[in-house]
Amino acid sequence: AVVSTQSTGEYDFLPLTFCLPSEWKNFKRYWDETGHKQKWIIKPPASARGIGIKVVHKINQIPRKRSIIIQRYLANPFLINGRKFDLRLYVYVSSYDPLVVYLYDNGLVRFASSKYSYSSKSFSNRFVHLTNYSVNKNNTDYIRNADESGTESHKWY
Numbered sequence: 001a002v003v004s005t006q007s008t009g010e011y012d013f014l015p016l017t018f019c020l021p022s023e024w025k026n027f028k029r030y031w032d033e034t035g036h037k038q039k040w041i042i043k044p045p046a047s048a049r050g051i052g053i054k055v056v057h058k059i060n061q062i063p064r065k066r067s068i069i070i071q072r073y074l075a076n077p078f079l080i081n082g083r084k085f086d087l088r089l090y091v092y093v094s095s096y097d098p099l100v101v102y103l104y105d106n107g108l109v110r111f112a113s114s115k116y117s118y119s120s121k122s123f124s125n126r127f128v129h130l131t132n133y134s135v136n137k138n139n140t141d142y143i144r145n146a147d148e149s150g151t152e153s154h155k156w157y
Contacts, residue, residue: 016072021065031059039073039123050132055123075118082115086131113139 018027036059044052045067055073056062062070077084088108094100113136114127122128127139136142 015074018070020063020068020070024064027070039075039118039120041071041073041129043069043071045069049134050126050130053126053130055129057120057123077116079116080109080111084112084116084129084131086110110136112136113142 016030018024018030020027039055039057040062041055042053042062047053052068054061062068079085086109088110090104090107092102092104094102110131110133112128112131114125117128126135127141130136
């Protein structure tokens with residue numbers, strides 16, 4: 001697996017991840033031991049705007065021959081106002097030795113436009129599980145920013 005279940009310390013926050021199909025045997029072994037009790041998120045490589053991302057819980061939902069990243073889906077993610085979110089932080093690394101990193105003052109927070117649920121019934125609802133703007137802008141519940149300082153919308157600057 002890309003991130004070992006045996007890792008400790010700085011990588012404990014990363015979910016178990018496999019690159020398929022090259023790691024199919026390892027993934028299948030894990031699935032047979034405990035993975036069938038888990039939910040998984042599939043992500044295609046070199047894609048954007050939430051295209052091809054889905055949450056699955058059955059082995060027959062997982063492509064065998066197509067290149068994908070599959071990660072154990074977090075059952076209890078951090079939420080803000082009951083919604084999943086992601087952070088976009090912008091950094092500039094001007095030197096590696098010595099390490100010099102600049103963090104831009106502004107960032108971006110994107111929210112799912114529907115409240116989070118771990119119920120299997122919600123897995124097909126992309127507005128619950130994805131934070132991509134191109135997905136959520138299509139939800140009738142999506143709230144656009146009135147201005148850049150607003151925190152009532154589904155996108156904070």
